Amino acid sequence: MTQEAQASAPQRPTEMAKAYEHQQVEQQLYAWWEQGGFFAPRDDAPGPPFVIAIPPPNVTGELHLGHAMFVTIEDLMIRWRRMQGYQTLWVPGVDHAGIATQSQVEKLLRSEGTSRQEVGREEFLRRTWAWKARYGGEISQQLRRLGASCDWTRERFTLDEGLSYAVHTAFKRLYDDGLIYRDTYLVNWSPALQTAVSDLEVEYEQRNVSIWYVRYPVLSPEWSAPQGAWGSGTWASGAVEWITVATTRPETILGDTAVAVAPDDERYAALIGREVLLPALGRTIPIIADHYVDKEFGSGAVKITPAHDKNDYEVGKRHQLPLINIMNKDATINEAGGPYAGLERFAARKAMLADLEREGLLVKTEPHSMSVGISQRGGEVIEPLLSEQWFVRTKPLAALALASVREGRTRIIPDRFEKIYFNWLDNIEDWCISRQLWWGHRIPVWYLPDGSIVVPGPDEAPPTEGVQDPDVLDTWFSSGLWPFSTLGWPEATADLQRFYPTSVMETGYDIIFFWVARMMMMGCYLTGQEPFHTIYLHGLVRDEHGRKMSKSFGNAVNPLEVMDTQGTDALRFTLATSGTPGQDLNLNPQRIEAARNFANKLWNITRFVLSRLDMDALREPLAQADGDFARVIATLRPQLTLADRWILSAYARLVAEVDRLLEAYSLGEAGRQIQDFLWSDFADWYVELAKVQLDHDAASKQTTSIVLYGILEGSLRLLHPLMPFVTEELWQYVTSTMPTRSHYTEVPRTVMLAAYPMPMPELRDEAAEQQWALVRELIVAIRNARSEYKVEAAKWVTAIIAGAAQTEVLRAQGPLIARLGRVRADDLTIVERLDVKPRQAATIVLGSVECYLPLAGMIDLDAERARLQKELAAAEADVARREAKLSNEGFVARAPAAIVEREREGLATARVTLATLQARLTDLSA
Structure with a gap:
């Protein structure tokens, strides 16, 4: 591998260009890294495994700043641990993204004048796989642009044969253990997508709506039946008693099965147990008492529609009320809606309100603000709908995931998210896992003619006389298996035994429930081990004013454009150093420019250092010390100047602090300190001091050269995980003929396999730092005085x-x-x-x-x-x-x-x- 990799290394000019041109460097370097196999875990690594499973982007995706953020952080961790000699594995892959991908293909079919129903399931799936083959690789290529040092030979797709086998195995085990069941329940229904969606896939918007007050006639001996036809204006004539309910969804009156009042509301005490006549349909429904009712809200009486409201569903269960579904899957009113059958739900609302007003039953209308559930994917108002679905009993799984964090086997960074994690899992409801889609893992259940159900294992033949369930599993079901299914589970593969449990799960805090908690539940239950020991949560990327980025605001930043113009390193360094774990990041374009300037500064520093060094004089002492910089300095200590001792101590202090910060996952602060040292201490001060010392005698020149070389070379290694491209290019120039150190036995000359700097306490010199601080402060004070009095620079x-x-x-x-x-x-x-x-x-x-x-x-x-x-x-x-x-x-x-x-x-x-x-x-x- 080494010879091949060395042979294919990018060719670079002998002399460095005057400026760093990222366009000429990045893609060539990445191709060399990948072709050389540098990203794969090394068998000769002396350290333990360090494994990250990538949060799989949707196969439909285009690169956005969320991808850039997780790649930056995860690649930083992987490159750092790889340089420390760990057996690093970063597993890449993409998610089939059931709803999103199916929507894309359905859109394509509509443009051709057809639909999935017309082409049929088999043809639709063939077209979807073709679509995936055409567009599915784009996101992987874009991740490469970001410098992601994943082991692409292990790339996975959630519909791969091996992962599908894992999904089937997991379903079978959970079903056999009584944790998967089928039931009719009220679910979140997306009319546009025509599928159930989970609670987590519903976004809530505060909207200004109306609340309508409607009179229901109370049956009595004096009046017991409607007079005239509905819509005639005389339907409720003759009624002598009324009860007024407040509703924000008048179309669901058609599904009412009770009116409820608070048990202690004296206004309605005499009405409890009596019946009212339901407008439009003339059904009789009871007046019940339930503590759910807030007597201070609205009229103090509420309509109960168990089949179309989750709270009403619970009331209905307590009072054994019938459940009447009035809605078709496309959100039109079904035959239970009587005169409104066939109308779209909001058209039915409009018609109902007009009829209520005509009948004299609409008392008043008031403005009202409320939280409205919106489909995350479809974008339309979610409809609570009674539907037969498959569910996972989550309480036993949640108990394992809770214990793992509470007992310290898995930690969450930052730890304030533990409270959120605990609260959600402590109050978790059963998980609806069936989706009325065609693209995805089809539910491995067969229905036999006699009404029985068969769930064969993944190695068992399905019953020939049975019909398979048409639905597919929620995408998050397969994603929940990701850390171990990608390593070969349920088979005891070499990768699973070597690399599981994984080390860190890094992702955005916004999917801690969607994905992280589900991986914890599934991993703990199915493998008996936590899937990772650390959960690192990053924040969302917002614009410089803290606003969410969107095309409608005109503030969206395209990472590809930034990388084209400013360089990948500039984008990565900005994302890494602009925030802290779990905090949203306000992306300021000026910071990206500053990061690009930092890359140029590094280039210029290196050009100067290389122009002044006698590399032949450096090679021998470095070779004698086996490339160990601290050992070389130990032999030169009597010759070191105060400036030498200061910069060496400052560098040793930096290395120790970066080591501490990275171990504590303070990644951004580590980057900020490296930049501050290189720009201020090294470039602005020591390099200027070195210009003076290099003009002294030969001994002084050699000592200064060794210090310059050692700190520059070590700093490039220190910075590499944050800015991989410019550091690799510069490191190649700096070390092209010099001995280097690595944890591995046989390696190509690449900074990504060189040893990461470790603390060197022997270089610390507190006295030198204090003495130089005075000298530096004096020089700065002289410069400031000159500036204050406007003394000419040349004077x-x-x-x-x-x-x-x-x-x-x-x-x-x-x-x-x-x-x-x-x-x-x-x-x-x-x-x-x-x-x-x-x-x-x-x-x-x-x-x-x-x-x-x-x-x-x-x-x-x-x-x-x-x-x-x-x-x-x-x-x-x-x-x-x-x-x-x-x-x-x-x-x-x-x-x-x-x-x-x-x-x-x-x-x-x-x-x-x-x-x-x-x-x-x-x-x-x-």
């Missing part, structure tokens, strides 16, 4: 520094202070203290260190006095705050001794600063 200035206890440190760094502060070397004076302080000079006070920039003729003395007054006020406030804190006996008594001592040291420093500022202001005012 060199004079500086006098009183270093107090830090004098020797500052003298040793004199050349760097002069070079980076634009101070003439001959005009830089560093002494321990000054007996006579310069007048008419810009003053810098850093604790006990004072720096004076004699800028006579170039400064405004009034402005300098004003600046010192401002600093003096801040110093006085700082001293007062610290004194108040230390005078608080409670603080001194309860705070740890180290904190109290640090506060006392801070007060002493603040008092020195205050005294120095007071003296300097006095001098300027003299």
Whole structure:
């Protein structure tokens, strides 16, 4: 594999281009990675398995930011663990997406002037498979564009033969265990799709609707039958008693089987047990008492329609009311609706209201705001419909999924979602798993002529005299098996034994119930193990103003366009670092630009470093240390400058912190810290310092070169999981002739199989970091003073520094202070203290260190006095705050001794600063 992979590695120019051109790099690198087999789990990996099953996108899908988000996070985890020597497996695949795919093919058939009913089931399925073959691969190719390092040789489809076998096995076992049953129940019905949908596939919108008050005549000895025909205006004439009900769905009056009032409502106490005459149909229905009724709402009396409302269904069960379905599957009124039969439900509503008004039964109409259920896929108002369906008894499964998280075997990140997870599973209802579709896993149930039911196993022949159930299973049934069905379950395959349970399930928090909870239930029950030890939930991607992205708002961002213009790394880095787990992310286009600029900055840093390094001089010490950077530095420690020791310590601090953050799943913060180090500490400071050190003697040049090379090469490895393309390209240039380290025995030269940087405590140097912090602060202060007084950039200035206890440190760094502060070397004076302080000079006070920039003729003395007054006020406030804190006996008594001592040291420093500022202001005012 190695030789083939090396032979097919992308060819690159010997000299780096002046700018990073992602269009010339990304697709070539990805093709090389995939062809080289770098994504597959390695048998020589020394670490344990680390496995992620991809959230399978719909086969109908186009790449959107949700895909970009999960690919970014999961690929980051996979690349990081792969570089650490884990046996990494990222299983890719797509979902057949029953409703969505069937809708697409039905739309195609309609464009041809036909329908699925006309072509028949067999032809429809043939056309759907053809559609999948044509369009199904697009999403997989788009995931490749994002850099997804999945093992594509293990790609799965939820209707693959192996996964279908797993679905059949799961159904059979649950059925035999009494957990799958068939019953007539009120379900969410999508009239447009003509199928039942689960509670989770119903979205709720707050809408302004109407509430209508309708009078029902109460039967009595004085009046017991309607007079005249319905619609004549005289139907209820002669009635002497009425009860008024409030309803938002007057068309369902046709299915009423009772009127209910609160048991303690005195207004209706005398009517309980009597009967009313149902408008339009003339059926008699009882007046019942039930605690479900809120006597403060509406008229205090409600109509009960058990076959068309879930709450009414429960009332009907308690009172043994008949269930009358008035609705066809296409939401037209059936024959039970009498004069309204054949009308579409909302047309029937309009006709009913007109007739009620004509009969004098419509009392009033009021505006009303209510939550309306909308089909997630069909987009129309959901109709509660009485229907015979297949269900899963979820309570026993939910108990296992709950115990797994409560007992700590599976953790949820962020943990605030545990409460939501527990609440849903504690209150879970049985799951309707049958769908009135043709595309999907057909329910493996056969009905025999004698009325009996047969559920054969996946290896058993179905009964020849039986008829198979026409429905298919809910898509989430097969998706619930995804972590283990993709590895070969129920067979004890090598992959299942090696890679199950998986490690992390990463997905959006919006499908914690749709998918995550179902995987937990099915995995715990069917395999006896939790399907993963960690659930990582990311937030939704919104626009920069926090609005949901949609075409109607005109704010949708196409990831493919972003990758074309800004680069895949820029998009990935922005998504990874713009948020935290479980929080929605506001995507600011300026952040994507900044990430692209960061990639360019890396390119420019690398070009400079490579232009100044003597690679031949570096190769020998690195080879002797087997590519171990820390070992090389150990041999050079006496030669290291303060700048070298500082940057090495800062790099070691970064590596340790990134290791901690990644282990804690604080992925975005890890990326932000890497960027800050590379852009600020390394590029803006050490590279500039290195320019000075590289001009010294040969020993200094070699030491500086090794530090430059080691930190750059290590930082590229550190950043690779977030920005895989630019880091691979740069790493190839940097290491092309150098020894590298890997956890694997035989590897091609690719950064994705190089060793991920691990903490190097031996490089930490607290003293160097503290000393350099002072030098850096002084240089920045000199630059700021020059800028404040608008000193020309090319102009060199004079500086006098009183270093107090830090004098020797500052003298040793004199050349760097002069070079980076634009101070003439001959005009830089560093002494321990000054007996006579310069007048008419810009003053810098850093604790006990004072720096004076004699800028006579170039400064405004009034402005300098004003600046010192401002600093003096801040110093006085700082001293007062610290004194108040230390005078608080409670603080001194309860705070740890180290904190109290640090506060006392801070007060002493603040008092020195205050005294120095007071003296300097006095001098300027003299």
